Amino acid sequence: MNEAAVNTTMNANDELALSRKRRVRARRIALRVLEIGTPIAALAAWWFGSQNSQNPFFPSLREILIEFRKLWLFDKFGSDVIPSIVNFSIAYIIACVVGIALGILLALVWPPHAMLDPVLQFIRSIPAVALLPIFVALFGFGNGVRVFAIALSALFPVLISTVDGARGTEPLLLETARVYRLTPWERLRWVYLPAASPQIFSGAVVSLQVAFIVMITSEMLGSAHGIGALTMLAQKSFDAKGMWAGILLLGILGYLVNLLFTLVQNRVLSWYRGAQQSESAE
């Protein structure tokens, strides 16, 4: 008799647990459907909502996509898309390399740091795009000038965060390095750079945004080639389809550039994340 009672309660418990599990699973599926469904619904709404659009500013998505394919795949690809991407990449890499090298140097040797700090702080406060007209006035508007302008405005965020990161290296680490008699080069490679790397990356992502903005602005300001130039031209001639195609391409590029950055960051900083997690687990 006792056994039977126990059995029934167990069954009831099992059923309760089972139904709860089911409910949790149903909820999770519903959330997943919502997660994937909303963007699709939004795109569908854009597609069907704009289908018969007569609004001069908002042409139908179908027309935009046709224009997109006509322009970028691959009519203007070689003449406009590639130069923009190349300019951007070269300038950004220069900014990061110079910024990190100069930043470490400034962090370790204090007289130049004290001398440059006020000047750097001021230049950093100038909205990067405002420097463009000065470059144009000084050097004209060749392609090299554009790369230089992008690199220089992207330099400051990564430079300043590298200085902060390297100066914040834990004293204990440095003392340990001294005990083990690391050479200056070893200290740089195995102590300063890793200690500063989380900060370096947080500066580098700001630099990435700045470089992207300045790249597009420089093309919009006055240039015959480039995605920004074509998009601006379309806007000025009231070619809404061409303008939307340009916006779409720039948006996709902006997204991809960030994705690439995040992938690199996750790879380089995987040790840091691991250390943080084990620390919080303790």
Place this chain on the structure above:
Amino acid sequence: MKSHLTTPSRTATLAYGAIGIILLLIAWQWGSTKVVSKSALPSIPDVVSALRELVVQGSFWIGVALTLVIALAGWAIAAVAGVALGIAIGIFAPVQAATRILLEFLRPIPAIVILPLAMMVFGPTTKMGIFLVIFGVMLPITAQTAAGVESVDPVMRNTARSFGMSSREILWRVILPGASPYIGTAMRVAAPVTLIMAVVAGMLGGAPGIGNALSVAQTVGRSDTLFAYVLVLGCMGMATQAASVSIERRLLHWHSSYRGEQS
């Protein structure tokens, strides 16, 4: 934390800083008279006199005010909308699921991408500038707020509930204060972006303000005025940054992550 490096005295740092500034000014003056043509790189006296010319003009101050209005209005609207949306995302799982992919895609896209569209729809107006600023900073604020809400300890939320607090009280007295450091950081990071977008709106889109004055000075070849405006923008940038840091500190002084700094 103090730097491990030999920390020089304050006066020495100041002296070196002053030397740096003086060296830069000397290099500038030397470059303007000896190296580049005067029309490209104006000399320091020229820029100073251009600046003095500007300061007495009413239109200059209107330009400064309009640029600040565009940046601040966009910032405020983006903050209210972004925080509200971020809290909704942080609290309600369905909202989070529905917005995740859209946010992930739209957040990293710089606002300048949308500039041609804004110009076409709004024309060269203040409204266009404000729209661009909102577009530039709202989604990062949203994402940070949502992260802040998620960082609130569930134990605190449950404690509040078992004390019989209503959900509105929990929102105002537990969730918002808990998320506030994240919101504060997002607002501070947004400050320079608002100024950049306000300037771009003027430079490329013709919205009123310093950005527009800058491009006018460039087209008429007044490089002394151009430099004067850039110096003014640098001062405005420093002022906004300093203001946002001190506001953040004043508003959040009670939070544990800020209390340490003061002592």
